[in-house]
Amino acid sequence: MITKTFTNVAIAVLTAGALAACGSTSNRGANNTQAAQAVQICVQGSASKPGYPLPINKLDGGANTLSGAGSTFVAPFLERAQLIVLAGGDVRLGWNTFEKTGMKDVILDRHAQGAVLVGISAGAVQLGRYGIVETPESPTTELLNAFKLVPVVIDTHGERAEWARLSRTIHLLEGAVTGLGIPSGGGVIVHTDTTIEPLRRPAHEFRFEGTRVTHSLLCAEEGN
Numbered sequence: 001m002i003t004k005t006f007t008n009v010a011i012a013v014l015t016a017g018a019l020a021a022c023g024s025t026s027n028r029g030a031n032n033t034q035a036a037q038a039v040q041i042c043v044q045g046s047a048s049k050p051g052y053p054l055p056i057n058k059l060d061g062g063a064n065t066l067s068g069a070g071s072t073f074v075a076p077f078l079e080r081a082q083l084i085v086l087a088g089g090d091v092r093l094g095w096n097t098f099e100k101t102g103m104k105d106v107i108l109d110r111h112a113q114g115a116v117l118v119g120i121s122a123g124a125v126q127l128g129r130y131g132i133v134e135t136p137e138s139p140t141t142e143l144l145n146a147f148k149l150v151p152v153v154i155d156t157h158g159e160r161a162e163w164a165r166l167s168r169t170i171h172l173l174e175g176a177v178t179g180l181g182i183p184s185g186g187g188v189i190v191h192t193d194t195t196i197e198p199l200r201r202p203a204h205e206f207r208f209e210g211t212r213v214t215h216s217l218l219c220a221e222e223g224n
Helices: 032-046 071-079 091-101 103-112 122-126 164-173
Strands: 011-014 083-086 116-119 130-135 138-145 153-156 179-182 187-190 196-199 203-209 212-218
Touching (some): 083 103, 083 122, 091 130, 091 138, 116 122, 122 130, 153 164, 164 179, 179 187
Antiparallel strands (some): 130 138, 179 203, 187 196, 203 212
């Protein structure tokens, strides 16, 4: 349950990578620059700006100096947002985009000022300590830096594989951090004291104890 009440709220919706639903470009056949540009196009489009979608030639500088279509709109809007939604997509591409454009620092500043952050899929992963990245080309698990606003490693949609990727990562870190798996159709609220409240479906907690990883369920309270 989110207890904060919003009136005339400024909401920023940021995609975390693929953006196929934005009607601009997806990561199928698009290079990293094109996909990064699509992030700004999607934010612009979410506010029904005239002429959407528009091409963006480049992104440079910090959040106050974004170049291209809608550049005078995106940064000021994000800087006053009280609710920021980090949507799904590609964890690595989204994070690289947040860093490259300066949005990462703006988001952290907004959170410090009391804004509520909502992460969906890859966006939820990015709110944790690290983002787990695996590629077909490499059998190794790579950890990306993330916002570190939630003191766990977060993974999503891992129930079909019995959370093997998350469990493997927690074993690799040998107790440095715990893991939190959020199943499809479920969610969690992380309160200011870092307690975790599952919603709709149990969340999955992974801890490294001794020489092995333990798995337990964090059950949602009735009615949540």
